Amino acid sequence: QDGLKAELLAVALEAAHRAGELLRDGRPDDLGVAATKSSAVDVVTEMDIASEKLITDFFADRRPDDGVLGEEGASFEGSSGIQWVVDPIDGTVNYLYGRPDWAVSIAARAGGETLVGVVHAPVRGETFRAVLGRGAYVNDRPARVRAAPPFDQALIGTGFGYVAQRRAHQAEVARELLPRVRDIRRGGSAAIDLCDVAAGRLDAYYERGLNPWDFAAGDLVAREAGARTGGRPGETLSTELTVAGPPGLFEQLQTFLDERGAWHD
Ligand code: IPD
Secondary structure, X not given: OHHHHHHHHHHHHHHHHHHHHHHHXXXXXXXXOOEEXXXXXXXXXXXXXXXXXXXXXXXXXXXXXXXXXXXXOOEEOOOOOEEEEEEEEEOHHHHHOXXXXXXXXXXXXXXXXXXXXXXXXXXXOEEEEEEOOOOEEEOOEEOOOOOOOOHHHOEEEEOOOOOHHHHHHHHHHHHHHHHHOOEEEOOOOHHHHHHHHHOOOOOEEEEEOOOHHHHHHHHHHHHHOOOEEEOOOOOOOOOOEEXXXXXXXXXXXXXXXXXXXXXXX
């Protein structure tokens, strides 16, 4: 399987770099909102759509038998058993405002397992990549989580959904957490948040209600860098709840979130 994983990694890296170049160099100065999704603040730009098209066209050319699931609607079953999970811009609101933290996120999955994950953040000049069982890298350096600090010294990343009711509950959970930890960061890209855990720039991260394209690649990068990831205690990471952190802190954060019902709205 090593040959297959190497091929998938090469394809994912090339697709992510091509899309990243289009997004960085082709961002119109007057970029506006092309459509909205779950709420008026859940936006899609013309560049999300252009990036997804570039990536799916690239896969159709290089790996025509693979399936694709993309944030902006790409959905193709395929016959090879490989499925690509694509977020053409993770951190769309950052991209819209010209903030640097956005990324192209691409994962290759087979049989319920993620084999390869790439999170390419062009303005940061960073590409995170991981291959199942082969470690994680940020550019060419191995990525490694920080050792778990005591809970009250942890820097925790999180994010918020786009629907007001969900946000209200997320704010309550964050209000409980803030006095108990070093600080909280809201970066604006779940994929980069997971990679920041992998690179030791956050101690841990959690968010309710992510979609597979937000977390698929970053989850593998975080795990291959030594993090644990999951949902509620004993459960795997899912659209319900995503938690990532080093052993010890991860379980403490999971328990804290579970006790406060962070997995529901
Ligand atoms: C969003 C980002 C954000 C997270 C949201 C996601 P998008 O993805 O990852 O950080 O808080 O829940 O929807 O819409 O920019 O691809």
